[in-house]
Amino acid sequence: MKSTRERRLKRLLSGFIIGLMFCLSVSNGQPQRQTLIPQRIVLNLTTTPSSSMAVTWRTEGEVKNPVVQVAPAGDWDGFQKGAVNGSATSEKFELDTRAIVYSHSSIMSGLKANTLYAYRVGGDSAWSEWNQFTTAKEGDAPFSFVFLGDPQYEVKDMISRVFREALLTAPTAKFWLFTGDLFDLPQYDRNWVEWFYATGFIHSIIPSIVAPGSHEYALKTKGVVRWDMFSPTWKAHFTFPQNGPKGLEGRVYYLDYQGVRFVVLDAQMGLKEQTEWLDKVLAANPNKWTVAAMHEPVFSIAKGRDEHNTRNAFMALFDKYSVDLVLTGHDHGYARSKSLKNGKVVGDQEQGTVYVVSVCGPRGYDHNPKYDYLMQKTGKEHQLFQVISFQEGKLIYKSYTVTGTLYDSFELQKDIKR
Ligand SMILES: [Fe+2]
Incomplete structure (x- = not known):
């Protein structure tokens, strides 16, 4: 038989753990970082494929400052120093399941033709992996x-x-x-x-x-x-x-x-x-x-x-x-x-x-x-x-x-x- 004191202690401990879990998931009203990790990253061609590229992605949480970073791709991780930030537009989107997600869209512009670029998307300290794409050549080319x-x-x-x-x-x-x-x-x-x-x-x-x-x-x-x-x-x-x-x-x-x-x-x-x-x-x-x-x-x-x-x-x-x-x-x-x-x-x-x-x-x-x-x-x-x-x-x-x-x-x- 457990004593009344033991049962009270157990209840207190359970309450503390639940409270801690709640604080971890909603810290200062901010969504969990995990929900800000970009998903469903899609590249689309633009009307100027030798100098720009469109990208769309999704997050489960609201990103205050959605960003695309792009840099000429390098053979070592130092390429990141050459990255420039581009802004993105975001839209709140309600799924059929009633869940709310956020869709982000940006056009990476000012790129050089026929060049391999590395890019990542994200914001609010949550990022995708770096991916790579090549811009089109100018004029006719196979x-x-x-x-x-x-x-x-x-x-x-x-x-x-x-x-x-x-x-x-x-x-x-x-x-x-x-x-x-x-x-x-x-x-x-x-x-x-x-x-x-x-x-x-x-x-x-x-x-x-x-x-x-x-x-x-x-x-x-x-x-x-x-x-x-x-x-x-x-x-x-x-x-x-x-x-x-x-x-x-x-x-x-x-x-x-x-x-x-x-x-x-x-x-x-x-x-x-x-x-x-x-x-x-x-x-x-x-x-x-x-x-x-x-x-x-x-x-x-x-x-x-x-x-x-x-x-x-x-x-x-x-x-x-x-x-x-x-x-x-x-x-x-x-x-x-x-x-x-x-x-x-x-x-x-x-x-x-x-x-x-x-x-x-x-x-x-x-x-x-x-x-x-x-x-x-x-x-x-x-x-x-x-x-x-x-x-x-x-x-x-x-x-x-x-x-x-x-x-x-x-x-x-x-x-x-x-
Ligand atoms: Fe069909």
Whole structure:
């Protein structure tokens, strides 16, 4: 039997420990340092990739002074002395779980072209690790990038190996381009948890370009999915150029990378505004090559689908300005067209456009043969990634399966008269 004195002492001790734990977790009203450690660090290309780089990250606690530090990378830790601070903007964000987090965004500017930089993000004495990226060269220069169609399903379980194989196959790719449907329902943070599990450190060392997909508009309320509300989680995780049509900034945009103009379109909303904008963007294009990226294909390959609105909005402009390559997803299968103009196959010496549909996730959709006569290759039930290179006047396209097997390839030569 314990004495009354012993029981009282035990109660006092328990109270002291609980109080101590509370004081440690909330010191002077400040959040625990652990909650200020940056998570989900994402690099995005800007409109001036030879002199700037965008970065977005998240913290669980509120950071009073969010900062990016960047320095030319060195072979020893002394490079940190050359770091300059850049400020960041922060936004409070409520997750579907009702938890509050903070999204931070900054553009590292004033950088030298073709230079390896080290950077870290943080603030209030809590920092990320140092990561590295290389700025673009000025003007035309050879490079490669990775293109990925819809991930969408089973991101952690089934897409991780695609990303890892792509990284091993193209470790020097300058950026990764996604054509939307990163996952089924972006409003649920658990999907983003899977996304960052699958991508690991890739987003913090390789910048990305992302086109919005139909599922970036998918919002589930009371068990029903609505398709008309763009997910606020997009802006919380990405910082894209703001040069799109009014109201579509940050999800419709263009940028030039070493002699190639990349135009990112939103095939779900504001098609009329984008048509007018795209006409101007392509009319004033000084680059040798042009690549368009969007979610819905111009020529559908999934059963029951035919995207008239997308085709009517953009195909005539792709023809008018001889866009070289149109990269899309949505149909959860693979197709690569012959060189086309006005919906017809062009001759060997004519300038046309090659349309690609690809998918990196599982769960293929049934094939629709309607446009097979325009296609060079079609396929299904392969998880794929593409490595696209520009060198010596050529566009070199290679599609690989998740096992690293070459699945499709072609080259475009640029000496054809326009
Ligand atoms: Fe999809």
